[in-house]
Amino acid sequence: MDVRRRAAQAPFSSMKLLREFLQAIEVGGRRPLLVRRETVAHIGVSKHILFASDLHLRKDGPRRIVDGLVQIALEEHPDLVLLGGDLVDWSSGLEALQSLVRRLSRVAPVGAVAGNHDRWIGVASVRAAVLAGGGWWLEDAPWTLSPRCAIYGSSEQPVQAASHHVLCTHHPVASHHVPHFDLTLSGHLHGGQFVFYQRNGILYPGAFLYRWNGLRFDDKDGKTLLISRGVQDTLPLRWNCPREVLVVRI
Numbered sequence: 001m002d003v004r005r006r007a008a009q010a011p012f013s014s015m016k017l018l019r020e021f022l023q024a025i026e027v028g029g030r031r032p033l034l035v036r037r038e039t040v041a042h043i044g045v046s047k048h049i050l051f052a053s054d055l056h057l058r059k060d061g062p063r064r065i066v067d068g069l070v071q072i073a074l075e076e077h078p079d080l081v082l083l084g085g086d087l088v089d090w091s092s093g094l095e096a097l098q099s100l101v102r103r104l105s106r107v108a109p110v111g112a113v114a115g116n117h118d119r120w121i122g123v124a125s126v127r128a129a130v131l132a133g134g135g136w137w138l139e140d141a142p143w144t145l146s147p148r149c150a151i152y153g154s155s156e157q158p159v160q161a162a163s164h165h166v167l168c169t170h171h172p173v174a175s176h177h178v179p180h181f182d183l184t185l186s187g188h189l190h191g192g193q194f195v196f197y198q199r200n201g202i203l204y205p206g207a208f209l210y211r212w213n214g215l216r217f218d219d220k221d222g223k224t225l226l227i228s229r230g231v232q233d234t235l236p237l238r239w240n241c242p243r244e245v246l247v248v249r250i
Helices: 003-025 061-077 091-105 115-121 123-132
Strands: 023-025 032-041 048-052 080-084 112-113 143-146 149-152 164-168 181-188 197-199 202-204 216-218 224-227 238-240 244-249
Touching: 003 023, 048 061, 061 091, 061 216, 061 244, 080 181, 091 112, 115 123, 181 244
Parallel strands: 032 244, 048 080, 080 112, 149 164, 164 181, 181 224
Antiparallel strands: 023 238, 048 244, 143 149, 197 202, 216 224
């Protein structure tokens, strides 16, 4: 009897594993973006930042990515939108970037920095698209979110007269080396795009290759590094690694 029961259960277990595999895989970035919520309470300025990194925009946007980001902004009512680099994959995506920044700017101020893909396209062109859309290029100068909080686009910018300091960057930075930053927002790693397992917010196997392949890092001095898994990918294939934007309460 037990043998027959196990034989009957085996196909069911195989089908369950197959369904779980198919649910975890994403091809073409067609699923809705996940909104991941984080809080960095010790900053205490009662502001919300929407952080979107790795947009990888092309000629057609795609439209669902642009519309999805705008819809999230409309629903979340952030005080500031930050775009964390790799904004375009091809120069044909500059028009889509300008349109996105223009639409987001109707909701909240928009600040942006460049990523490695933007440098391949040409930072001057990407910067021009952001400025034409009404955004702020954070690598030019910091942004004052409130008298108590300044937002930076480079760790080398002069320290502003504020109580708290937030760095928007593309590549994860060991913010421990820059003591005045309370919070660093970064992207670039895409969570590795294939996540076999997660432990304490660290994503594997990507973390074997790069120590910052995780979601959140808090150190003993109260500094926080938040890393987005990104909005879109050049290679549009993921497994168990949802595309996302961050809504950060500070």
